[in-house]
Amino acid sequence: MTVFADATSPELVDMIIDGAVGLLLTDTLYGLVAVSNNRDAVERVYRIKQRTPTKSPIILIGDISQLYDSLPGVDSTLPDDAGLRKLLQQTGPLIAPSANPEGDPPAMTIAKAREYFGDTVDFYVDGGIVADDQPSRLYRYIDDTHYERLR
DSSP states (O other), X not given: OEEESSTTOHHHHHHHHTTOOEEEEOSSSEEEEEETTOHHHHHHHHHHHTOOTTSOOOEXXXXXXXXXXXXXXXXXXXXXXHHHHHHHHHHOOEEOOBSSOTTSOOOSSHHHHHHHHGGGSSEEEXXXXXXXXXXXXXXXXXXXXXXXXXX
């Protein structure tokens, strides 16, 4: 298990692309992350989190082009953190359910995340204490021309 000081390490990018599962700070909370196009990694996130298999995950994208070419009226800077956007542009979309076993409160520090998950994950990125608990912008994808903003 590797601990990174931030999300800019090329080693971290390679690990994620290769299917690693780990914890990093998103705009709002620590998330248990894996590249979204690796079925084994996604299933591992669900097992580690003890997440209900029918519950959809949050998916982080570096910019709107990773979702599809054009989504009128949507700000193309999701998420707000530039370092996280850069990571996402290199790895592609990541699933990122909150860093907590199903039913427990989300980890607000890397120490709490390590308490929850220990060595069951491949990496941790220490983003400090969660400072901004404002909810992320969430959109429901309906089809190539339709979406719905949830919050």
